[in-house]
Amino acid sequence: MNLPSHLSSRLPDFFSPAWWQAFRPARTRINTRERLRLVLGALIGIFLTGLLCHLIGGAALQRLPWLIAPLGASAVLVFALPASPMAQPWAVVGGNTLSALTGIAGVHGVHLLASPELAAALAVATAISLMLALRCLHPPGGATALMMVLGGIKEPSFAAYPVMLNSILLVLAGILYNNATRRPYPHRQLPPERAAVSGEDRLLDADLDAVLARYNQVLDVSQGDLKALLAETRLRAYDRKLADVRCADIMSRDLVTVEFGTPLQDAWALLRERRIKALPVVDRTFRIAGIITLADFMRAAELDVYEGFDDKLRKLVRTTRSSYSSKPEVVGQIMTRNVRVAGEQRRLVELLPLFGSSGHHHIPIIGEGQRLVGMITQSDLVAALGRAANPSA
Known part of the structure; x- marks a missing residue:
């Protein structure tokens, strides 16, 4: 018998090794400290709940238990999850x-x-249905309903004592212990309301809603936590991708350079024609001797005062015809000699502090023999950050 493709794709393949691997338990990804924290919490929570209920019960202990068994499962959730x-x-x-x-x-x-079998089944199924309707789905609740039927408990007061009192005391113990051990409890289930939500956040919320609606299963994690996990995972992936980027991967290779003896007028013309802000100064072996930037021209022309801006700049870059000059004439006289450089195999993340806090806008990249092979600008850096954040763009 051949089933329709949309049905056959949902049926388990009992002969597939992948299906049988689903029975293999996953490793619990918590450290020893967290294991001890939750074990000690369950011990303290059940002990205090039982002790207080024992003291409060008094004469009622002659006919009613003072602690219900499903509370042990509740303790697992309250302290472990x-x-x-x-x-x-x-x-x-x-x-x-x-x-x-x-x-x-x-x-x-x-x-x-x-x-009695049908009554037990109906009790558990009805309990689950009501818990879903009232937003209080709690797995041990199914055991509580079953315990009532199997134990033949008919007194409605049993729901108040010990069941409700047990639950309240366990929750109070959970609030005290979890917060004392830096685990927020109660844990916010809805994302905090914000006056303004970015377009990206709205899209992420909409995507999550659509995926969860299609998944159509109860998840043991809130949507807010799921969103936070996705954001943290995306950030780690971003850091990893960025950590793999080398200077050689993003540097500009189409270099415009000048030499020590290049006239200032020629250097200024190159800056204007190419619409760039810096020119590496190299020697005959193409090694870095310095760098000349717009800031160097402004400093040499004493343009800290805007009065006479155009005249001062023209006077600086104009070539002097006489054999004697009282002003700088070539690049080497005004260039910055102390230049920060980086190797082409250096990781890009190591340069972020230079661009971010040191005021660098251009970093020459050197290769074999200390020769200039490229240049990284702030624009190159921003473009690389954008590609790491959105590799599909």
């Missing part, structure tokens, strides 16, 4: 109490159904 939507206070208290009432109702229905 404090960020889970199923571990939040309303989920614990509401889920357990509502399920207890549902199970108690199921006990009364056993006589009508004439089947």
